[in-house]
Amino acid sequence: MLSQKTLIRLAPWLVILFLGVLWEAIVVGFKVPEFLFPSLSAVWTATLTHWDPIMMHATQTFLTTMAGFGIAVVFGLALGAAVGSSPVVYKALYPLLVGFNSIPKVAFVPVLVVWFGIGTIPAILTAFLISFFPVVVNVATGLATLEPELEDVLRSLGASRLDILKKVGLPRAMPYFFASLKVAITLAFVGSVISETVASNLGIGYLMMAASSAMDMALVFAGLIVIGVMGVVMYELFAFVERRLTGWAHRNPNGAM
Template sequence: MSQSAIKAPPAQVAGVDRRNSPSAGERTSRLLEQSWRPAALLLACFAVWWVIAAAELVEPYLVPSPGATLDVLTGKADYIWQHTWVTTYETLLGFLIAVVVGVFAAVVMVYSATVEKTLYPILLFAQVVPKIAIAPLFVVWLGFGIAPKILIAVLIAFFPVVISMVTGLKAVDPEMLQLSSTMGASPWQTFVKIRMPASLPHLFSGLKVAVTLAVTGAVVGEFVGANEGLGYVILQANGNLDTPMLFAGLLVMSLIGVALFVLVEIAEKLLLPWHASRRETGVTTTY
């Protein structure tokens, strides 16, 4: 290759086309392009729900109308918000504990084959045990406070964090590790500069799964024994055949999961702008 080709910017190298950074209008257009299909599907689901309720194809005590559910959400907003905050707090605390403990466990497992061989089967066993089956034990051991709910959220969210982090740490190019060792980097420097950044895309994939599972874990704990939280609201509404309140609780619970998922997505976009999946500009080959 000639000296001029080496010094030329990517856009001037033969076979390479540099894409320009998108404008604000292009970003908005891209966002609308990505969001209109799920929005249309959601509207279609609500339309089917409304038709079923309006045509009385199902008894109202089984499937309430969207209007009745909306009336509950607006008329009892304070009541629902109080219990929503409890579930959100349990979910966030359980998720954060799962992230800290899971990342630490993954690092130890990657750097110690003995620990990995010992701990991995136990993690797998703990994952396959139904949490709803052992939740009553946590209530007996820890009482009816928030501790059992947080513990269940941790147990459910822990496994995706560990597995994704272990996969990310092991997915580092061996040549990069050899290069760092050749250049005299310490194990800590290799971890901070190479292993950890390379594992972040895998970790965030696990975090997006874990944060939604943490909501389920908190609600499962509230099903077993609680006097507050959305799980308690849903359980009481089910016992009283108050289906508008039950549907309202389910909708709010779903919104919590979606909101937390979006927050993790935003954090991933801010922390990993260099990753291919987050790159808005790039190089396109034209060979």
């Protein structure tokens, strides 16, 4: 019998294996045309055949995504700290932030193309626009939910508002911050790929659009899988850092992160 710890480690791989076998069996068993829905073996063959261009476009997408994500983290952390530490700023900006986040970010792509032209900059800005909101909200929530009693005790000991923010508020908001990073990085990939499908001649989004125009659905699915793998890798990286830096905030280290 496998131990619970071993089963937890193997569970994702077992699910992936099961879904891969099911995918192959459905496509082969029902003889689905490859131009509609390729088999997993066809996707694997396309990946090996087009490995060099896939890696070139994947590198472009990864760098673009990380640039937009990095800007989102810096901007989101600063704005979240301002919103969460001041009730006035919270009331003034939060409705605007919610309204802005409600706008589909694909609607900004044509505007960004007019301003900056076709290429990398619209993709970076789209990744930024779609990923900064979770950072702002989570950091603001972590700061705004600081217990009033704790603030009163710290003020009675002579701590200023800035001292409370630096020594208590921000450390307490770190679990919220890392939770937002895991969400924001996946959204950043979505933003960059959206922009690449519309206004770029590089990146996985562009590769998928070119492949779909040629009815090469195996290459399209290869691009989708590459994006998924990059998203999972970055998510797990931030989850690892989160466990190392904020392990005190999680009672069950084997639970969902």
